[in-house]
Each structure stands twice: as C-alpha cells, then as structure tokens.
Amino acid sequence: MRPLSLFFRAHDVLTDTTYIIGVFGLASMVIIYCAEVVTRYFLNSALDWANDAFSNILCITIFAMVPHVTRIGSHIEINLIPELLPSVRRPLATMGSIVGAFVCGFAAWMSLQENVRQVALGIQTAQNHPLPVIWMSGFITYGFASSALYFLRSLFPYPAVLPVSFVTQMAAPSPSSGIE
C-alpha cells in the first residue's frame, strides 16, 4: 500500500475510533444524568461531579463525532441554488469543499494556538473537580483538523482517497432522524 493511501486509511481508522468515543460519550451522558436524578431524589445526595462530567463529555462527544459527519457529508446545507441550477452544482460543491478545508484548517490552527496556551499556563476547568481544559478543547482542534482533511479529500475522487469506515455504514442519516 502506498504511503499516502496508508495515511488516509489511518485517518479513517482514527475517525472510527473517535466515532466509538462519541457513541460511548452519549451513553455515559444518559447514565450520568439518570444517576444524578436517582441519587438526588431517592438517596437525597446529589452527585457534585455529575453536571461537570456531563458538560465535559458533551464537548468531547460533539467534536469526536464531527470528522465522521464530514466524512459522510451529512452537514446541514441549504441546497436552493444547486437544486435550481444543476449546471452549477458541481462547481459549487468544489468551492464548498475548498472553503470548508480552508476554514476548518484555520479554526484548527486557532484552536491549537489556544491549546498551547492552555497547557503552558496549566489552565483548568472552573468546576467542582477541576480538570485540565486541554482534555476537552483538544477535541475541538482534532474535530476541525480532521474535518479539514476530509473536505480536502473530497476534492480528489480517487479510490485510495475515498473515505471508508470499518465501524459504520457510510450513509448520511436517514429521514427517521432529523431535528426539524
């Protein structure tokens, strides 16, 4: 396997890994808040770490999942012009990928600068049980950086570059989901 192809597979495996982290993150959010309700109302002793842990896991879950969402191309878009003018659909999609790669890359760079500062100053969360902020904010950098790479990869439709997944079906969410 060529080095570049190997790199892309490693990128996909990393995305699969953080996808699993996101799944477990969501499961732990359910468990934490149910435990909080039960202990608060039945045992009369609130968990002083529940809210903090829930918030931290929420951040990790979101940004651990972002690369997978970019990989399957299921970000919410308004396809008014591409629907009305099929001839410009392809150029607009290319432009979207270029802008997406640039903007996500730039956001990852901004976040990385902040991560470096947080580590250097030893910044911790303002919570009952403080934790290093980098544990959560590192996922923001990862989410944007990995998404930038997927946007970039979408510009090159070669078999070695096309994204794959070993733990999910590569399809956008079904209409049974959706928020609207």
Add this chain to the structure above:
Amino acid sequence: MADWWVVLSSGLTLLVALFLTGMPIFIGFLVIIIGGVLFMMGSAGFGMVVNSMYDTATTASLGSIPLFILLGEILFRSGCVQVLMDSIDKLVGRIRGRQYVLSIALATVLGALSGSSMAVGAMMGRSLLPAMLEKKYDLRLSVGTILGGACLAPIIPPSILAIIIGTLADVSIASLLIGGVGPGLLLAALYVIACFVKIRLDPTLAPETEALGKVSAGEKWRAAFGLLPFSLIIFMVVGLIMLGIATPSESAATGVVGGLLTAAYYRKLNLRMLYASFGEAAALSAVILLILVSAVMFTQLLAFTGAISAVIHIVTSLDANIWLMLFLMMFLPFVLCMFIDQIGLMLILIPIYVPMIRVLDFDPVWFWVLFLINITLGAITPPFGYVMFALKAAAANVSIKEIFAASWLFVGLTLLGMLLIVLFPPIVTYLPGLLR
C-alpha cells in the same frame, strides 16, 4: 470601525449568500466569524472565538439535544412506533372520517415522543397514507392531515428547536418546552375540527362506512394497556419537568431510559439497534451542535459590532404599534421560511429579535413559542418545505403538486392557531406559569 448597519447588512448578506451556495451552514458561520474577528479585532480575537466555542460546547442544557434525538432513534429503530400505531388505531371509534382523526391523533402522540417532523411525516407517509388511500379517503385531505400532524412534533415537547431557541434567546428551556403543550393540542384540535367541517360540507371526502373489523372491549383495553409504556416516556420527559424533579436535560436522559424500557417490554431491544441508535443520534447531534457553537459566536460578534444596541435604539425610537411590530416580526420568517432553511433563518433572526422583544415588552415564552410555531410552519409551506419532500420520498405515487395543494389548508389552520395564541396568551403561558 465602519457604521454598525454597514457591518450588519454586509455580514448578513454574505451569510445568506454563503448559505445559498449549498455549503454547510457551520462553514458559512465560520467564514463570517473569522472574517469579522479579523476585521474588528485582528488575530488577538482568535482566542475569544475558540473559548466561545468551548463554552457553548460545554453548556449542559444543550445536552438535552442528543438525548432527545436518541429517544426518537430508539423508538423508531426498535419498531415500537408500529405498536403505538396499532393501539391508537383500535382506540379511535367508528366515526365518519376516522382515518383523519387517527392520522392527527397519531401525529400528536408521536410528536410527544419525538421532536422530528420529518420523521413523523416520512413514517406516516409510508405506513398510514397507503391505508387511507386504499380505504378511499380523499388524497388531498389525507396528505394534509399528515403534513399538519407532522408539524406538531417540534412544537410538543420534546422539541430540539425549542432548546436551540431557549439557548440562543436566553429563555428558560423548561418553560419553552412546556409552553408548547397547549399550542400543540390546540392545533391538533383545530385540524380535527376542520376535517369534520370539510366532511360535513363534502361527504365524498370520507367513505360512509369503513371496512373495519369489530374491535371488542377486551381488545380496546389491551390497546389502551399497550399505550401505557409510551405514557411512561411522556411522563418521564414532561412530567418530571412539570413536577420540578428533573431539568430538561435530566428529563431527556430519563426519557431515554423510558424508551429503552419500552423497547425491552415489546422485546425489540437488541445490541445492533442500540449501536445504530446511539451512533446516529451522536452524529446528528454533532451536526446540530456544531452549527449552534458557531451561531453563538456569531451572536456575540453582532453584539460587538454595536448592531444589537443600535437595533434596540431604533425599535425604541420607532414608537410603532406593538401589534404591527409583532405582525412584521412573524411575517418576515413566515415568508423567508418558504425559501430558506428554518434552522439557518432562526439562527440569524434570534439575536436580532432578542433585544426587540425586550423593548416591546413581550412575554418571552409566549413570543418564542409563537416564533417556534411560525418556523415549524416553514416545513409544510411550499415550495421548499422539507416535510413535504420527506412525505414525497415516502409516498412516491403522490405528486408533489398534490402535496403542495394539500398543505395550504393546514398552513391556514396553523396561522389561525397562532392568531388564537396572540389573542389568548394563556394557551402558551398557563402551563409554564405552574413551573414558577
């Protein structure tokens, strides 16, 4: 720095233009945010952008979004919803036009279990619509009841849109969620009444006698008993908030447990379904929350430009009739929602409306529930209502022209419902008032 109105109008124009190109909404926001920060603060503002994102992503109240989505995923993927449909079908009596009543009743209950109008529209289009057409019910009215019914899902709690509005407008999410109960039931009642009136005026819209097997009293009891697990979920979501036992996020978590227990009760719980549900809910939540993370920063940037305080100044000095202002504030999203995605529009309008409703002294819960209904209405308003497209995808033999034509009656009824809410605010404010 340039005048606030130049910054605001050019920023908003560019944002809408970026949205219309079909690029992801969060990318559109990030382009404006990065450009705006560079323009106003230079690179010194980058840390602020990242910290704003971190703050939003660690806001516990937003955790209810993935949890409510997960609840809907579990119920739809496990097939529990089919049990619900069968039970309600048995409970709706032998009345003329019963399928219309069934359609609306089912949509109302589904709305109380899932916040997604697309899910409800697609599912009913697949399962209920063919049965209605086979039984010679009127196509247009059948499609209309499904469209109208689907519209109730984001209004009746759990509602993801209500959580987004509450977060951006800084209004109690619990009040917004509970405030949707009254309007949801009112709209359902209006839809049913309209169907009966239409049947009365034109009896051909519903078959005189529907071939319906005899449903014994025992079967009806069994059907009612079959609804109990779903009532438990509704209690675990709405009931626990009303009783002050759980916050909206906590009630979402207990609702998920209720969904899991329901699936287990009907022997539909398995690891494959759970993995798919958790994965899809987490992915979809990432899509929504990433947009929200960007939109909050956009709101902060708007405040930084001085646009928000300028809007307050203008509204204060206008001295216009508040009802005229309310009409304009509702008319704008109603028209724009015909062409622009509801979420994108909502995220642009909320930061502009927040200072205005403070000046106009509207009850925030009442106003934002009205806004929520208005935004939701965009889903069934031609030509770009996504529930109509979901229904079209689910019922391929029905033309989009028929679906468009079917929607107008229910758009009108929803507008009538909004008018009633304006005239009688307690329809929204009574239940949240009990929370305080």
